[in-house]
Amino acid sequence: MSKVIFHIDVNSAYLSWEAVHRLQHGDPLDLRTVPSAVGGDPIKRHGIILAKSIPAKPFKIQTGESLMAAFQKCPTLKVVPPRYDLYLRSSNAMIELISEYSSQIQRYSIDECFVDFTDMIKLFGDPIEVAYLIKERIKKELGFTVSIGVSSNKLLAKVASDLKKPDAVTTLFPEEISQKMWPLPVGELFMVGRATVKKLNFLGIETIGDLANYDVDILKGSLKSQGILVWNYANGIENSPVKKSNHLAIKSIGNSSTIPFDIDNQKEAHLMLLSLSEMVAMRLRDSQYLARLVSITYKTNNFNSLGHQKKFEIPTDHTTEIYHYARTLFDELWDGTPLRHLGVRVSELCENDFVQLHLFDAYARRKNGKLDQVIDELRGRFEPKSIMRGCFVGSGIKPLTGGVGEDDFPLMSSIL
DNA sequence: TCTGGGGTCCTAGGACCC
DNA sequence: TCTGGGGTCCTAGGACCC
Structure with a gap:
């Protein structure tokens, strides 16, 4: 018997959530009614468009393009900075509402999810009517619009939700493929x-x-x-299940960042790697995993990307160990070309409840682990910034670099 | 086009082993 | 060794997603 799958996609997610939040806090302007965008800060060299309003579309503003280019097309474009914590809360509120209609939800990204509605038909009735109901409730109760695709698998539901935007419900069942999908x-x-x-x-x-x-x-x-x-x-052939997202299915954890200035000396590069390693290691410990593989990547000032990675005998989640691996890898690779971007990633994760320790290492590792634990606790209790290493003082480099902490749920992959 | 940051998976080539 | 072939592991790089 055939399944019924929804794909629910928030329209211009970051921008809509930003608009709703501003309205709720007394701002008379609804960002969605004017040419506007969420974007980074060009001074920090983070200047790209992350999301745009519908009135910005006629100006041909594109997600991912530089703010410079965007302003050239539309000088009056209103640009606001991103606030990821707000987007996460908005996303959670939406998922909570959708959960009333099915527990089979796969969060595909912060603004998209798949819902397996098959077993809920006997409870709620016609799926298309329910899709409309969900869409209307999100609009009324949460203040933003979604596009919902309805079909018999995830691929077709995803294509369907894209056919009509914003604020729409669209079906794309197999018999509609040739008419609705093939001309695209x-x-x-x-x-x-x-x-x-x-x-x-x-x-x-x-x-x-x-x-x-x-x-x-x-x-x-x-x-x-x-x-x-x-x-x-x-041909509409795809049959992966709607997987309830569990953050234990994570394959790797990484942070990377474009630095506001080019790095041209080893000392600053190491400081930046430490800053990134701090965040990666904190997230790793939070995930209850240990990592066996450490990789670094960088982008030079002429946008050349290079990477280097190495496997290590003993899996770890210690900040200092990860940093030392990262630093060694960097030193092996770097030829002195000025850098605009640096990244650290750990992968080949394994459960941390059972680790074989080499006797020699045992003492030092326990000491390291205790220190990490204390720092994590303090950072959780107060502010992450409340504890920082002295070496960052006056360096122009933040002691912690990278996002996605506490409410980790990055199950966004290119695979359905 | 003065161009972010978070991920996943696949492929190709070399090392090494039998 | 101017010789064959298959399997597996490792690494770099690139493709894709949001």
């Missing part, structure tokens, strides 16, 4: 990004329909497994 440009398909569009165009494939009706063996030849995947998607 192939780049609209999930997992067909810029690089794949180019390769497909080269084969004469322009629309999703072209792809669906192409010889899958030829696709396999030039696109490998990706070719089979997107061919299946173009």
Whole structure:
């Protein structure tokens, strides 16, 4: 028997949430009614558009483009800074409301989720009517709009929610594929990004329909497994389950940041790595995992990206150990080119309830672990900034770099 | 185009082993 | 060794998602 899946997508999420919050706090202006955007600070070199209002669309403002470019297209564009804690709370409120209709919810990102409604039909009735009900309740009770796609699998539900925006419910059942999905440009398909569009165009494939009706063996030849995947998607074939998000399914934890100035000396680079390692290690301990692999990445001032990684014998969650690995990796890779961006990531995670300790290491590690624990507690009880290492004083580098702390739920992946 | 930060997965090549 | 081949692990880089 066939499933019923919803995909629920918040319209211009960051911007809508920002607008609602401002209205609730007495701001007379609804950001959604004027050309506006949520964006970073160009002075700190974080100047890109993160979300835009619908009135900004006619100016061809694009998510991801620089604020400079955006202002050139629309000098009156109202830009506000992001507030991720607010967005997380807004997202949580929405999920809570949706939970009243099904417990089978997969949070796909901060502003998107999948809902398996199959078993709830006998309780709530017609899925499409329920989708409208959810949409209206979110609008009335939370103040923002969503687009909901309804279908028999996640891929089709996701495509459906994109067909009509904002504030809409759209179906895309298998029998509607040829009429509703096939005429779309192939780049609209999930997992067909810029690089794949180019390769497909080269084969004469322009629309999703072209792809669906192409010889899958030829696709396999030039696109490998990706070719089979997107061919299946173009034909509406996809059957992954709606996975209830559990944060224990995390595969890696990383932080990275663009520095307001170019780093051209080892000392500052090390300080930045320490700052990133502090955050990564705190999140790692919070996740109850240990990591076996540490990687660093950087971007030079001419936007060249390089990375280096290494596996280590003994999994760890200690700040100082992760930092030392990161520093060694960095020193092995860096040739002195000025840097604009640095990142630290840990992966190959394993449960932390059972660790084989080398006898020699045992004492030092326990001491380290205690220190980390105390710092984590103080940072939790007061403010994260309440404890910082002296070496950061006057350095121009923040003692902790990176976001996504406490309410970790980053299960956003490119895989359904 | 003066261009963020959080992720996941796949592929290719070399090392190493049998 | 101017020789074969398969399996697995490691690493770098790139593709995609939001």
